[in-house]
Amino acid sequence: MAYTISQVSKLTGISPSTIRYYDKEGLLPRVERKNGIRLFTDTDIRWFHLLTCLKNTGMPIKRIREYAKLTLQGDTSLKERQALIREQRQFVQDQIDQLLFYMQELDFKEWYYNKALSLGSESKINLDDYEKETGKKTPDGFST
Numbered sequence: 001m002a003y004t005i006s007q008v009s010k011l012t013g014i015s016p017s018t019i020r021y022y023d024k025e026g027l028l029p030r031v032e033r034k035n036g037i038r039l040f041t042d043t044d045i046r047w048f049h050l051l052t053c054l055k056n057t058g059m060p061i062k063r064i065r066e067y068a069k070l071t072l073q074g075d076t077s078l079k080e081r082q083a084l085i086r087e088q089r090q091f092v093q094d095q096i097d098q099l100l101f102y103m104q105e106l107d108f109k110e111w112y113y114n115k116a117l118s119l120g121s122e123s124k125i126n127l128d129d130y131e132k133e134t135g136k137k138t139p140d141g142f143s144t
Helices: 005-012 016-024 042-056 061-072 074-119 128-134
Strands: 032-034 037-039
Touching (some): 005 042, 042 061, 061 074, 074 128
């Protein structure tokens, strides 16, 4: 089935202007044209979902363009494409790990303030209670 830009926009949530931008930037390597009108396929729809994933996980347009060009090479670029995806996955994992680290600090702070409010003062808090009550260790370098 062939889709127009407006149909693709509705299916993917990507604005028509962004679709045109992606095309201009070389991120849509297989887009067909008929009488100057871009026509997209179901494969292109899946491609847009991947583009959105790569963009939303912080991959720069330059790297996405590199990935798009590699797809045109077919099986000869499988290792290179896999490497790009692995790098992006590691980038995302590093972000997740950092956010989880920050979440531990926020969890501790939430516990701390709940405890201070229930006891009526910060001075009454025993930090050892955090691990006893939550099963989690007090974050290193905490500050009130």
